[in-house]
Amino acid sequence: DGGITQSPKYLFRKEGQNVTLSCEQNLNHDAMYWYRQDPGQGLRLIYYSQIVNDFQKGDIAEGYSVSREKKESFPLTVTSAQKNPTAFYLCASSIVHLAKNIQYFGAGTRLSVL
Amino acid sequence: KQEVTQIPAALSVPEGENLVLNCSFTDSAIYNLQWFRQDPGKGLTSLLLIQSSQREQTSGRLNASLDKSSGRSTLYIAASQPGDSATYLCAVTVNAGKSTFGDGTTLTVKP
Secondary structure, eight states, X not given: OOOEEEEOSEEEXXXXXXXXXXXXXXXXXXXXXXXXXXXXXXXXXXXEEEETTEEEEOTTOTTEEEOOSBTTBOOEEEOTTOSOOOEEEEEEEEOSOXXXXXXXXXXXXXXXXX | OOOEEEEOSEEEEETTOOXXXXXXXXXXXXXXXXXXXXXXXXXXXXXXXXXXXXXXXXXXXXXXXXXXXXXXXXXXXXXXXXXXXXXXXXXXXXXXXXXXXXXXXXXXXXX
8 A cells, every 4th residue: 555654643843852653665756845734725745755865945944854874765854943843744655856856745644732 | 937837726627528638848848748647645656648740649548639839738537536636736747857747636536
């Protein structure tokens, strides 16, 4: 069963705490992405990676960090510096191609602040 | 900065009606445009991708068109069904790895 697995489905963060969202893919894609979605809005890019051990900031990277040590995995850490972390977080992957990069998405992680 | 707009924000139609969803973007220097479907509380599912050199793509009852010069795309849904009820988002790829999304159109198809 090929696809993208995000865990956990729901996550709660206490003030001052760092939390890590998991994203794993078995599609053999080189590119992976993290997006944030707020209610009634589209997706905003947090970080993306096109190759292992390399990643780039998106439009709203402040307060977030990522790593890409394996092709299959792209975890996102929401740090205590992110003052408004409550949102729906989506991970995606694609081939690396400017015109043919169909993005495949996971089911998402909903993060709330306690 | 690329901006993507989807109008209307919400649309309600009776079952069987043909309908058109609109997407506009401000910078025509795009590599592709994608249409996605999102069910409540779920991830996105890719419906159609139109490369910048193409004018349209079709999949089943869906047809998407692209007019780069005017910065517009439309998603045509034929013979709508209640199962088509969802939020439809469009996104443009502006450079390597970066896509800009619209806020989506929430479609309700009434039986």
